[in-house]
Amino acid sequence: MDYQDRVLEEVEMKTTWKCCRCLPDSLQNVPIFSALIKYNQLHESIFGKFPYGLPPKPKDWSKIDMTATEFLKKNGLEILEPVFLYTQQVQGYGLLDQIPAFYLLWWHHPDVINGTVRGFLGSGEYLVSVLKNGYQSLWKKMVERHSTEVNYITGAKVTGVKRTPTVEVKYMHAGVEKTLEADIFISAIDLRRFRNLITDLDPEEEQLFGRLTSSSLTTTLYKGKTTEHEHTVEWWFSRMGNPVSPPGSTGKPVAQFYGHRNSRMVARPSMPSNGVELRVAYQYMDRPIESGDASKLLTTLENLTTAGEEKVDVLLQKPWDYFSRFDAQGLREGLLWKILDLQGQRNTGFIGSSVCFEHSFVALSLPRSAQCPCL
Ligand SMILES: Cc1cc2nc3c(=O)[nH]c(=O)nc-3n(C[C@H](O)[C@H](O)[C@H](O)COP(=O)(O)OP(=O)(O)OC[C@H]3O[C@@H](n4cnc5c(N)ncnc54)[C@H](O)[C@@H]3O)c2cc1C
Numbered sequence: 001m002d003y004q005d006r007v008l009e010e011v012e013m014k015t016t017w018k019c020c021r022c023l024p025d026s027l028q029n030v031p032i033f034s035a036l037i038k039y040n041q042l043h044e045s046i047f048g049k050f051p052y053g054l055p056p057k058p059k060d061w062s063k064i065d066m067t068a069t070e071f072l073k074k075n076g077l078e079i080l081e082p083v084f085l086y087t088q089q090v091q092g093y094g095l096l097d098q099i100p101a102f103y104l105l106w107w108h109h110p111d112v113i114n115g116t117v118r119g120f121l122g123s124g125e126y127l128v129s130v131l132k133n134g135y136q137s138l139w140k141k142m143v144e145r146h147s148t149e150v151n152y153i154t155g156a157k158v159t160g161v162k163r164t165p166t167v168e169v170k171y172m173h174a175g176v177e178k179t180l181e182a183d184i185f186i187s188a189i190d191l192r193r194f195r196n197l198i199t200d201l202d203p204e205e206e207q208l209f210g211r212l213t214s215s216s217l218t219t220t221l222y223k224g225k226t227t228e229h230e231h232t233v234e235w236w237f238s239r240m241g242n243p244v245s246p247p248g249s250t251g252k253p254v255a256q257f258y259g260h261r262n263s264r265m266v267a268r269p270s271m272p273s274n275g276v277e278l279r280v281a282y283q284y285m286d287r288p289i290e291s292g293d294a295s296k297l298l299t300t301l302e303n304l305t306t307a308g309e310e311k312v313d314v315l316l317q318k319p320w321d322y323f324s325r326f327d328a329q330g331l332r333e334g335l336l337w338k339i340l341d342l343q344g345q346r347n348t349g350f351i352g353s354s355v356c357f358e359h360s361f362v363a364l365s366l367p368r369s370a371q372c373p374c375l
Contacts, residue, residue: 003086003235005025006082007028007032007082007083007086008025008026008028008029008032009025010081010082011028011031011032011079011082012025012028014078014079015028015031015079016028029120031079032079032080032083033117033120035077035079035080036080036083036113036116036117038075038076038077039075039077039080039108039113040110040113040114042075042077043105043108043109043110044110046058046060046063046064046105047105052109052111052112054106054336054337054340054356054357055102055105055106055109057334057336057337058102061332064100064101064102064105065100065101065328065332066100066101067096067097067098067099067100067101068084068088068094068096068097068099068100068101068103068104069081069096069097070101071101071104071105072084072096081096084096084104084108085237086235087107087108087116088103088104088107088108089237089240089241090235090237090240090258090259091107092215092217092282092284092322092323092358093107093323093358094215094286094323094325095240095241095286097241098241098286100327100328100331102331103325106357107357107359115127130266130267132267134267153171153173155173155174156171156172156173156178157171157172157173158170158171158189158197159171159172159177159197160197160199161185161187161197161198161199162198162199162200163185163198163200163346163347163348164200164346164347166181166182166183166347167181167182167183167184167185167347168180168181168182169181169182169185183347184347184348184349185347185348185349186348186349186350186351187348187349187350187351187352188351188352189352189354190321190324190352190353190354191209191212191324191350191352191354191355192209192212192213192214192288192321192324192354193321195209195210200346202346204342205342208335208338208339208342209354211326211327211330211335212324212325212326212354213287213288213324213325213326213327214288214321214322214323214324214325215284215285215286215287215288215322215323216255216284216285216287216288216289216293216319216320216321216322217282217283217284217319217320217322217323218255218282218283218284218293218294218297218317218318218319218320219280219281219282219317219318219320220257220280220281220283220297220298220301220314220316220317220318221278221279221280221314221315221316221317222278222279222280222281222301222312222313222314222315223276223277223278223279223312223313223315224276224277224279224311224312224313225275225276225277225311226273226275226276226277227277230262230265230273230277231262231265232261232262232265232266232269233259233260233261233262233266234259234260235258235259236256236257236258236259237258239256239257239258240256240258240284241284241286242256243255243256243285244256244300246296246299246300247299249296249299251292251296252290254283254285254293254296254297254300255283255284255285255297255300256283256300257281257282257283257300257301258282258283258284259281259282260279260280260281260282261279261280261282262277262278262279263277263278263279263280264277264278278315281301283297283300283301284322288321289319289320289321293319294317294319297317297319298314298317301314301317302314322358323353323358324353324354324355324358339355
């Protein structure tokens with residue numbers, strides 16, 4: 001079923017008496033839009049008006065100190081659950097019934113909601129767009145454009161960073177250990193996993209970054225036969241947050257494959273199928289990656305490709321530590337905003353998704369905003 005039809009049908013079940021369900025589903029756009037407007041008003045009453053980015057610390061936590069699902073229920077916005085299931089949960093930004101409401105409100109800034117409404121009303125704005133030459137093309141272009149001003153060193157592994165009294169970065173490059181001296185160190189690493197690379201990490205920083213948690217998102221590139229119902233993307237919502245034990249395995253269950261994207265149809269929709277499709281499958285777990293996950297995830301993927309596929313040929317698999325964040329207690333303690341106080345101290349600036357949000361645009365907006373004063 002088409003995602004939009006599914007949303008309308010689910011909303012109809014919630015808003016309409018049985019006797020009226022023969023009316024066109026599209027009528028449900030009215031209560032959805034009105035709930036979105038109410039959501040925006042609520043957002044403004046909690047955070048005030050602010051440009052897209054990290055929300056200001058709310059004065060009254062009691063309004064949002066709950067999960068996303070509880071927040072929607074408490075505010076009579078349950079009909080938006082099928083919408084956010086896709087725009088929040090499927091993106092890997094937490095399971096709605098577990099993720100603190102704050103992360104729903106951060107990602108769904110009123111600008112995003114307004115853009116979505118305008119898009120549905122036919123403004124011609126893109127709701128989702130994809131770089132036609134792939135994500136890497138963006139970075140390659142940037143390197144090309146700025147190569148006369150910036151000395152890029154790629155393929156190096158940083159082994160240690162000392163920041164005071166002056167910055168010294170040790171790294172391995174082509175088998176040789178080298179040292180770089182600098183005035184400012186800008187950390188863009190995942191501070192949950194790699195903060196120990198900073199050899200003079202302050203206890204204050206350790207206490208903060210040690211509180212980060214994350215999820216795991218696994219992507220698998222595989223080949224499968226073209227099916228009769230080939231789509232750009234397909235999602236199985238109920239599989240998310242519903243881990244299983246692969247047959248014959250013991251120990252903790254792992255993520256089911258909850259969706260896949262057809263690379264040909266996304267990037268080259270006019271290209272005809274040759275009978276074989278290249279797809280990316282997604283598996284999500286609401287906890288950081290643990291050792292041993294990778295092989296179990298693979299078995300789960302191979303055993304559960306029930307989407308009309310006989311056999312799949314796995315080409316590449318990558319489990320990602322995904323969506324660094326604080327838990328509800330950490331948010332209440334204001335840890336996210338404490339990172340702002342660290343900016344510029346000890347010759348250091350912190351950027352990247354582990355101190356911000358797992359999205360390129362949001363992560364890039366942090367240094368552009370006043371939140372990283374050393375930049
Ligand atoms: C599967 C997946 C799909 C996504 N889809 C989208 C999407 O559609 N749209 C979107 O906007 N965002 C998407 N994202 C999110 C986006 O990719 C990230 O939010 C963004 O890349 C974060 O940028 P970053 O610079 O913080 O971290 P990263 O891009 O993770 O960069 C950190 C870098 O630090 C390097 N590093 C770590 N340790 C060392 C070391 N010791 N020495 C040298 N280098 C080191 C790592 O190798 C890495 O290259 C997706 C993420 C994933 C995992």
